[in-house]
Amino acid sequence: MKRGRLVSWIIMALSAIYFFVPLACTFEFSLRLKRGTYSFAAYENVFNDYRFQESFLYSTTLSVATIIFGTLLVVPTAYWVQLKLPRIRPLVEFLTLMPLVIPAIILVFGYIRIYNSSSLLPMTSASWSTDTLLACSYITLALPYMYRAIDTGLQSIDVKTLTEAAESLGARWPSILFGVILPNLRVAIVSSAFLTFATVIGEFTIASLLDRPAFGPYLQLIGANRAYEPSALAVITFLVTWGCMGVIQLLGRGRKGGVAPTAY
Amino acid sequence: MSWAWVGVAPFFVFAVLFLILPTAHLVVGSFQDADGRFTFANIVHLFTPQIVSSFWITIQVSAYSAIGGAIIGLLLAYAGVMGGLPKWVRPVLMTFCGVAPNFAGIPLAFAFLATLGRTGLVTAFLFNTFGFKLYDHGFNITSFWGLVLAYLYFQIPLMVLILVPALDGLKREWREASDILGGGAWHFWRYVAIPILWPSLAGTTVLLFANAFGAVATAYGLMGSGINLVTIMLFAQIRGDVLHDQNLGYAIALGMVVITVLSNLIYIVLRARTKRDLR
Amino acid sequence: MAFLEIAELQKTFGGNRVVQDFNLAVEKGEFISFLGPSGCGKTTTLRMVAGFEQPDSGRISIGGKDVTALRANQRKIGMVFQSYALFPNMTVAENIAYGLKIAKRPRAEIKGRVEEMLALIKLPKLGDRYPSQLSGGQQQRVALARALSVNPEVLLLDEPLSALDAKIRIALREEIRAVQRKLGITTIYVTHDQEEALSISDRIVVMSDGRMEQVGTPFEIYNHPRTRFVASFVGTLSILRGEVLDAASGRVAIDGQEVFAARGLGHLETGRVQSFALRPEAVMLGAAVNGRNGLRGTIEQVSFLGSIIRIRVALRDNAVLLDALNNPGTPPPEFGSEVAVSFSRDDLLALEGESA
Numbered sequence: 023m024k025r026g027r028l029v030s031w032i033i034m035a036l037s038a039i040y041f042f043v044p045l046a047c048t049f050e051f052s053l054r055l056k057r058g059t060y061s062f063a064a065y066e067n068v069f070n071d072y073r074f075q076e077s078f079l080y081s082t083t084l085s086v087a088t089i090i091f092g093t094l095l096v097v098p099t100a101y102w103v104q105l106k107l108p109r110i111r112p113l114v115e116f117l118t119l120m121p122l123v124i125p126a127i128i129l130v131f132g133y134i135r136i137y138n139s140s141s142l143l144p145m146t147s148a149s150w151s152t153d154t155l156l157a158c159s160y161i162t163l164a165l166p167y168m169y170r171a172i173d174t175g176l177q178s179i180d181v182k183t184l185t186e187a188a189e190s191l192g193a194r195w196p197s198i199l200f201g202v203i204l205p206n207l208r209v210a211i212v213s214s215a216f217l218t219f220a221t222v223i224g225e226f227t228i229a230s231l232l233d234r235p236a237f238g239p240y241l242q243l244i245g246a247n248r249a250y251e252p253s254a255l256a257v258i259t260f261l262v263t264w265g266c267m268g269v270i271q272l273l274g275r276g277r278k279g280g281v282a283p284t285a286y
Numbered sequence: 287m288s289w290a291w292v293g294v295a296p297f298f299v300f301a302v303l304f305l306i307l308p309t310a311h312l313v314v315g316s317f318q319d320a321d322g323r324f325t326f327a328n329i330v331h332l333f334t335p336q337i338v339s340s341f342w343i344t345i346q347v348s349a350y351s352a353i354g355g356a357i358i359g360l361l362l363a364y365a366g367v368m369g370g371l372p373k374w375v376r377p378v379l380m381t382f383c384g385v386a387p388n389f390a391g392i393p394l395a396f397a398f399l400a401t402l403g404r405t406g407l408v409t410a411f412l413f414n415t416f417g418f419k420l421y422d423h424g425f426n427i428t429s430f431w432g433l434v435l436a437y438l439y440f441q442i443p444l445m446v447l448i449l450v451p452a453l454d455g456l457k458r459e460w461r462e463a464s465d466i467l468g469g470g471a472w473h474f475w476r477y478v479a480i481p482i483l484w485p486s487l488a489g490t491t492v493l494l495f496a497n498a499f500g501a502v503a504t505a506y507g508l509m510g511s512g513i514n515l516v517t518i519m520l521f522a523q524i525r526g527d528v529l530h531d532q533n534l535g536y537a538i539a540l541g542m543v544v545i546t547v548l549s550n551l552i553y554i555v556l557r558a559r560t561k562r563d564l565r
Numbered sequence: 566m567a568f569l570e571i572a573e574l575q576k577t578f579g580g581n582r583v584v585q586d587f588n589l590a591v592e593k594g595e596f597i598s599f600l601g602p603s604g605c606g607k608t609t610t611l612r613m614v615a616g617f618e619q620p621d622s623g624r625i626s627i628g629g630k631d632v633t634a635l636r637a638n639q640r641k642i643g644m645v646f647q648s649y650a651l652f653p654n655m656t657v658a659e660n661i662a663y664g665l666k667i668a669k670r671p672r673a674e675i676k677g678r679v680e681e682m683l684a685l686i687k688l689p690k691l692g693d694r695y696p697s698q699l700s701g702g703q704q705q706r707v708a709l710a711r712a713l714s715v716n717p718e719v720l721l722l723d724e725p726l727s728a729l730d731a732k733i734r735i736a737l738r739e740e741i742r743a744v745q746r747k748l749g750i751t752t753i754y755v756t757h758d759q760e761e762a763l764s765i766s767d768r769i770v771v772m773s774d775g776r777m778e779q780v781g782t783p784f785e786i787y788n789h790p791r792t793r794f795v796a797s798f799v800g801t802l803s804i805l806r807g808e809v810l811d812a813a814s815g816r817v818a819i820d821g822q823e824v825f826a827a828r829g830l831g832h833l834e835t836g837r838v839q840s841f842a843l844r845p846e847a848v849m850l851g852a853a854v855n856g857r858n859g860l861r862g863t864i865e866q867v868s869f870l871g872s873i874i875r876i877r878v879a880l881r882d883n884a885v886l887l888d889a890l891n892n893p894g895t896p897p898p899e900f901g902s903e904v905a906v907s908f909s910r911d912d913l914l915a916l917e918g919e920s921a
Contacts, residue, residue: 469667
């Protein structure tokens, strides 16, 4: 018994070293821009860099768009599948899980070929339409856990009874959906929103391939050209991730069934 | 009824546009030449040494990180759940493992460069304290093993997240029954726990494999084009850097899809097995 | 010296004394039950015998050998769990063979032993099934075979029947007892079901709040409960409170009516209020004759239970339960009527430690 506990502590300690040393080192490294003293100079450089501001704002805007349109796409689908179309549920679940099976890079590869400037739907020809394509890509990435979070949320509130109650009071479906169902899904939606934000904010591959001025490609650019700023950026990204997950944990504690599963 | 179909229509339009069409396009494209005629040439070209080796390296990185993640994840989940540690350890572990996988990609690469890069803190610490030159002993963070080490950062927590519920499913009485029949820890794990956990362990490992196989950003942030991963090659190909053959690119993508789909099928089969065994 | 000796066992969990001053000597081949409500310490005591819990102090020896410091896997004990605890990844035969395989017995011997065990539990054809394909009763029989396969010196059963249906429970407890008799194995059986304990045990240890209340044969426990707890937990009893009038002759007053108690009350002072137990089957309707005790009261409740009729007769503050055999010729007495009841003085038992 005693020996087992010792082994457990050793495993925990080694894991803690593996997981925390890189974080600590990154933080320490980020403070070393000025020779011989610790300073937040690298952070100042980063925050004063207009490309940081622009790319962070761009990615934030894009993730907000992803969250709004993703939710608008997923909630009605999950609602009607649960209420009226249970027999197409396996198909919908299969489709929402596809992004976990097909690597993102392959989907983007397909987008670029199908929606190039000489195609029927030339989404990559203008920057606003490429932004739209990027947002759609991110919705695709978020689809697996967004659908699951909302579907679980719907199950926990007994949609059928709520809908019938609203219908019996003479409500029509838009008011049912927006007035009754959505407010009850608050925790599920907010959780998946923060998870989406944490995933989208630093996303590199798709943004880079679609050549958009997002935060991920900016990170990569700085990484290739600077010494200390990348560490500062890694710390900032890490704090954003922790912040998002912290909100999800807090929400999850308050109510059951509202916690989003992990991004993978 | 009609409202319901109208309600789900946007989803299906979206799925066709952004999931079905792109995938179908790649599959069809891999069997076409530049003029759209049917051919097996792209598939044959997949077997050129450069492409074969890139697939092989990717498979190895994914396999090592998946298996490593599985073993370490199992140990960690065991220590957290059954290791007799104080009660607060478990929620802390679970929370951390919920967050860590989301800290991947470019920032993760930065963190490992700052830690174990040529001028990284641990590298410097080892030299200053013990006079040990890490890089003279074959270590390099921008290498195959360096990449595996970085991948473990999200593979281990994923494994823990999936295994903790599975370990909770091991009844205390099984261990006691094994003990009272004369068994020790070894017998219990060898004959009872591992066989029971095996399907979910193997299934999750396959899932971690697929997860690593499709990853791009961490590797790219760590070593740019310095490693011949198939994802990195495809990335460069899409950006128009190499392989000026669009249909060969399709074939590479098809190869990747085949591998990830197979992995997921294995996972599904193993999952079904777990459920059947423990019903 | 007894085969299994438990001496001065103490155990606390986080400041809670769950087992205290536990002393028991079990003869070889004896079937002992630990009986008590949940949380009385019976399972903890059993788990200390098994080696799953370490006592804070005290000693456990088996066959003259002190095993207190030994781990569970060195004690040569067989155990059957409430949840069966069969290994779900192994067939019935593999489950039974597990202990033998660990002991590295030769293949042929294991095969023979498994068949022998399957025959013992009367499931000779089910060796290739998986536990999930068996009923609860079958699973528990397999668990018994698995525990016995290694020829343990002591067999422990922890509420083995409480997850099963009532009918299977009765059949299986008789089967367990038969197997135990056949093998002559020293056995401790934990249960919260008094009927179960009474029906199969050589001796019963009644426990409450971590303490042993009484140790004795089912006959002694049922007929001569020493404490109020044993009296109320084992069977249905009336507990009557009376004032001691004359300790030497055993004369007491219950709600003002004078009766005599069994055994001497020599150690009690006059005027003290004392609790007594009275079994319903010892009480008869009708006035007292031949020096029997008699009480008068009002019929308060009549429950028709089939072969017997349970009647509750209210005195002033106390109430007496009595069981009358059902007689198709005589309808039960009416609610509210005045009756006289009688019982032998030997049946009015003073309970220990029951001053008011």
